[in-house]
Amino acid sequence: MNEIANGFIKAFWMIVSFDPELYEIIIRSLVVSLSAVMISSLFCVPLGIWLGLKRFKGKQLISRLLYASMSTPSVVIGLLILLMLSRRGPFGFLGLLYTPSAMIIAQTVLVTPLVLGLIYHTVKQRGRQIQQEGLLLGADSFQVMILIIREFKMDFLVHLIAGFSRAISEVGAVMIVGGNIKGSTRVMTTTIALMNSMGEYDMSIALGVVLLLISLLVNIVVYKEAEPWK
Amino acid sequence: MEITVKNLLKKYNDKTVLKILDLHFTKGQITGLLGDNGSGKSTLLHIISGLDLDYEGEVLYEGACFKEENRQLIGMVSQKPYLFKRSVYDNIEYPLKVRGVPKQIRQEKVHKLMKNMNIEAISRQRAETLSGGEAQKVALARALAARPALLLLDETTSNIHEDAVLTIEEQLKVYHQETNCTIIFVTHNRMQAERFCDQCICLN
Numbered sequence: 001m002n003e004i005a006n007g008f009i010k011a012f013w014m015i016v017s018f019d020p021e022l023y024e025i026i027i028r029s030l031v032v033s034l035s036a037v038m039i040s041s042l043f044c045v046p047l048g049i050w051l052g053l054k055r056f057k058g059k060q061l062i063s064r065l066l067y068a069s070m071s072t073p074s075v076v077i078g079l080l081i082l083l084m085l086s087r088r089g090p091f092g093f094l095g096l097l098y099t100p101s102a103m104i105i106a107q108t109v110l111v112t113p114l115v116l117g118l119i120y121h122t123v124k125q126r127g128r129q130i131q132q133e134g135l136l137l138g139a140d141s142f143q144v145m146i147l148i149i150r151e152f153k154m155d156f157l158v159h160l161i162a163g164f165s166r167a168i169s170e171v172g173a174v175m176i177v178g179g180n181i182k183g184s185t186r187v188m189t190t191t192i193a194l195m196n197s198m199g200e201y202d203m204s205i206a207l208g209v210v211l212l213l214i215s216l217l218v219n220i221v222v223y224k225e226a227e228p229w230k
Numbered sequence: 231m232e233i234t235v236k237n238l239l240k241k242y243n244d245k246t247v248l249k250i251l252d253l254h255f256t257k258g259q260i261t262g263l264l265g266d267n268g269s270g271k272s273t274l275l276h277i278i279s280g281l282d283l284d285y286e287g288e289v290l291y292e293g294a295c296f297k298e299e300n301r302q303l304i305g306m307v308s309q310k311p312y313l314f315k316r317s318v319y320d321n322i323e324y325p326l327k328v329r330g331v332p333k334q335i336r337q338e339k340v341h342k343l344m345k346n347m348n349i350e351a352i353s354r355q356r357a358e359t360l361s362g363g364e365a366q367k368v369a370l371a372r373a374l375a376a377r378p379a380l381l382l383l384d385e386t387t388s389n390i391h392e393d394a395v396l397t398i399e400e401q402l403k404v405y406h407q408e409t410n411c412t413i414i415f416v417t418h419n420r421m422q423a424e425r426f427c428d429q430c431i432c433l434n
C-alpha cells in the first residue's frame with residue numbers, strides 16, 4: 001500500500017518538475033500518433049467519401065471487409081510491418097526498422113481501416129443527399145468533395161480523434177517495429193509495459209496519468225465542439 | 231428549355247413506380263403536376279433533373295439526351311431540400327460561388343433574392359435552425375440564384391403561410407417573365423395549380 005502511495009507521489013513530482021525523460025516520451029508518443037492520423041486522413045477522407053457515394057458491384061463485400069478490418073489487432077499490424085521493413089523484407093533497404101518512422105508507418109496502417117470505415121459509413125448514410133444538392137446547384141465533382149468535407153467536418157473530426165485514441169493507446173505495433181529503445185523509440189504505452197515488468201512503478205504511474213489525461217482532454221474538447229451542431 | 235418524355239419506365243426492385251408514354255413540357259410554360267401520394271411526381275422530377283439516370287425510355291432536353299452541361303441550366307427544389315450547415319446567406323450564395331461569380335455581384339444578387347423572398351431578417355441565421363417554411367423559402371432562393379432555364383419545384387410552398395405563398399407565386403411569375411424559363415410545379419393544391427399554372431397534368 002505504502003509503495004503505491006509513494007509511486008503516486010514520485011509520479012506527481014516527475015510531472016510537475018518537467019522530468020526530461022518523461023516529457024521526451026510523451027512528446028514522442030504525440031508526434032508518432034498525430035503523424036499517423038494525419039497521414040492516414042490524407043487518403044482516408046477522399047477515399048472514404050468516394051467509396052461512400054459510389055455505386056458499384058461488390059460494394060457490399062468491400063463494406064464487410066472494411067468493417068471487419070477496423071479492429072485488426074495491433075500486434076498483427078506490427079508483425080506485418082516488421083516483415084516488410086526487416087533486413088530481408090521488401091523494404092529492408094530503407095533501414096527504417098526500430099526508428100520512429102517505422103512506428104509512424106505501423107500506426108498509419110493500424111488506424112487507416114478504422115478511420116476509413118468510419119468516414120465511409122458516415123458518407124454512405126448521409127452523403128448522397130449532399131452530393132445531389134451540390135450537383136443540382138452546379139458544383140463539379142471536386143466542389144462536391146469539398147462540400148461534403150465541410151458538411152461533415154465535425155463528424156470527420158470525431159472519426160480522426162477515434163483513430164488518434166486507438167493509436168496513442170496501442171502497445172503491440174509500436175513495440176514490435178520500434179523495439180522500445182531508450183531515447184529513441186520509447187513511447188508511453190511501451191514504457192509502461194517495460195517499467196512494470198522491471199517493477200519500477202513511478203514512471204509507469206506518471207505516464208499512465210498523462211495518458212489518461214490526454215484521452216480525457218481530447219474527448220472533452222471534441223464533444224464540446226460537436227454538441228452544438230447536433 | 232423544352233422537355234420531352236417518351237416511354238419512360240422507372241422501377242425500384244422490379245416494382246414499377248412510374249410509367250409515362252408521352253409527355254411534353256413546352257419551353258416557357260408553367261406545368262402543374264398533380265397526383266396521389268406515391269404516384270411518382272418526385273420520381274419524375276428527379277429523373278428530369280438528371281440526378282437519377284437509372285430508367286428505361288427517353289427524356290430529351292431540347293431534343294437531345296441528358297448532358298453534364300445541362301446541370302448548369304436546371305434548378306430544383308426537392309420535396310425535402312437539404313440546406314448546408316452555414317448561414318442562409320451562404321446557402322443562397324453557393325450556386326454563384328461554384329460558378330465563379332465575383333464577390334461584388336454575388337452580394338447584389340443574394341440580397342435581391344432575399345428581399346424578393348422576404349427573408350432578409352434571417353440572412354445570418356444558421357440554416358439548421360430555420361422553421362420548415364423558412365427553409366423552403368431559402369431553398370427556393372438558392373435554386374433561383376443561378377437563374378435556371380428549367381425550374382423543378384416539388385411541393386415547394388407546402389409549408390408556407392398562404393399570404394406568403396401568394397407573394398412567392400408573384401415572384402416566380404416575375405422570374406418566369408424575365409427568363410421565359412420552363413417550370414414544373416408539383417402541388418397537392420388544385421386551386422394553386424389552377425391559378426398559377428398554364429397547364430396541369432395528373433399522374434396516376
Ligand SMILES: Nc1ncnc2c1ncn2[C@@H]1O[C@H](COP(=O)(O)OP(=O)(O)OP(=O)(O)O)[C@@H](O)[C@H]1O
Binds near residue numbers: 266268269270271274
Ligand atoms: N428508393 C426507393 N426505393 C423503393 N421505392 C421507392 C423509392 N423511392 C420512391 N419509391 C416509391 O416510388 C413511389 C413514387 O414515389 P414518389 O416520391 O415519386 O411519390 P410522389 O408522387 O412524389 O408522392 P408524394 O405526393 O407523397 O410526395 C412510391 O410508392 C415510393 O414508395
Ligand SMILES: [Mg+2]
Binds near residue numbers: 271272273384
Ligand atoms: Mg413527392
